[in-house]
Amino acid sequence: MSGLTGALGLFTVVPVRAAPELRRSDAVAALRWFPLVGAAVGAAAALPAVAVLHWAPRATSVGAVAAIALLALLTRGLHLDGLADTADGLGARAPATEALEIMRRSDIGPFGVLAVVFAVLIDVSALTSLHGGVWRPAAALAVAAATGRVAVVLAAHRRVPAARTSGFGAHVAGSMSPVTLILSTAAVLGAGALLAWSVDASVVGWPVAQAVALAVTTGFRLHTTRRLGGVTGDVFGALVEIGTALTLAGLAVT
Template sequence: MVKTPWPDGLRFAFGTLTVFPVRVSRWDREAARGGMLLAPLAGLAVGVCAGAVGALLVAAGASALLAAVAAVAVPAVLTRGLHLDGLADTADGLGSGKPAEEALRIMKQSDIGPFGVITLVLVLLGQVAALAQAFGDGWARGAVTAVVAATVARLALILGAVAGVPAARPEGLGAAVAGVVPKVGASVVTVVVMVAAAGAGALIGAGESLRALLAVVAAEAATDGALRHCRRRFGGITGDVFGALAEVAATVALVVLSLGG
């Protein structure tokens, strides 16, 4: 049986995925396994902050659009923009049409190319529009939407780190966490997140509960498709791809959660 140091895993999750002042004491694969399995908890914390800021703005009389912009900005700040940066780099690598080695070199460059810029603009616009719809239906619905989306975004990281997914490079975050999560563990955490999302939606209504559940399913399906494509193009996972998966999952979840208000 593989033992996972949960306290070290929790520090790994918050120390690598957020700006919260948590000191990571272990960087080995056991700590990485725990960190990836507990990643949704880091997402929950980020989502609560985003949802609270948006809800407070709505309660203070701000527009739903302003609340949505704030709710999108908070996760970017609390993650140092790493997921958005990974999304842009992955878009540049995929958009280049180059072989894997050359595409990976493009992704490592510090600048952002046209594919990355276009992808960032469209994704952020989509996220803001979806959250504006949710906050327009009330502060509670907007807050729950922000929390569920942020949690699902970190659930996507588990899929990228599941056993059998190779690293595209021998170094970096991708290599550190590639294949560390057992498939059974990934399935258990996914079910837990699905139940929790449905429960959060139920606080607003039965229809919201079903919608939240569908959001998790849709986000996971989109993540799986994006991961398969990146594996074919790059030969495996990288830190940038992890960021891209998180943003894909968050965006799909937000779109589903914004519908039918």
């Protein structure tokens, strides 16, 4: 797989033919494309909100709900599932091995339900609160989705271990060089400023909101690493959802 097709196959519903077994090199290459894929998926998911703003501007909340629902469908709910599992594992206040076992289970507990509900509510309310042209929701959701995914790239830097010996987290943990982290972050923040300018939003406020979201997700990653002994695919999913929600909230208040 190339990095782009691998990212589409791993992180979206796009029907990409996958290799029989995921190799570390494929997973790492896909992760490098993760923010760009997120931006594209976020922009596509926002189209219902754009259409509602154009045809029925009084029903912005309907468009926001449809956009966030479509984003979840386009990503197969992977990141929401990771958020729920991570919340259940951390909420149990159990030793790392037991917390990881809780996260591995297919069921969802009360902490997971609350985490998903709050994340979706923040997404919808923030998207509803955006004011400006009809294309602003598309720009905002693209920026937020890319920011949440670059938080995962940052969490895969060389000093962060994997909490498990198998799974996507184990494949990519410790794989990103400092140069990759800097370039990815600069590209996402620069794209945020450019998209803000394109929709007549705050060219300073949008990147600041992104930077704050990345700072918070980094703090969350430090906590999960200390608590679980490393990162997992579920933690990556939680970072995506937390980063996306915080960025959208920041864009709504700037």
